[in-house]
Amino acid sequence: MLSKIQRNIIIRALRIRKQNGEDPAEAVKDYVKLTEKEQAEVLAELKGGCVDG
Numbered sequence: 001m002l003s004k005i006q007r008n009i010i011i012r013a014l015r016i017r018k019q020n021g022e023d024p025a026e027a028v029k030d031y032v033k034l035t036e037k038e039q040a041e042v043l044a045e046l047k048g049g050c051v052d053g
Helices: 004-019 024-030 036-048
Strands: none
Touching: 004 024, 004 036, 024 036
């Protein structure tokens, strides 16, 4: 389970990677310790803009 801080850090990193031309759905796979459920939650928040930043 990710804390809010950990989740925010990952989302910010994915936003930066997206700006650099990477696909977030592929980039999130680099975070191997995330479960599939956590990856889906992070991607949903990234697309929905639910996280501050």
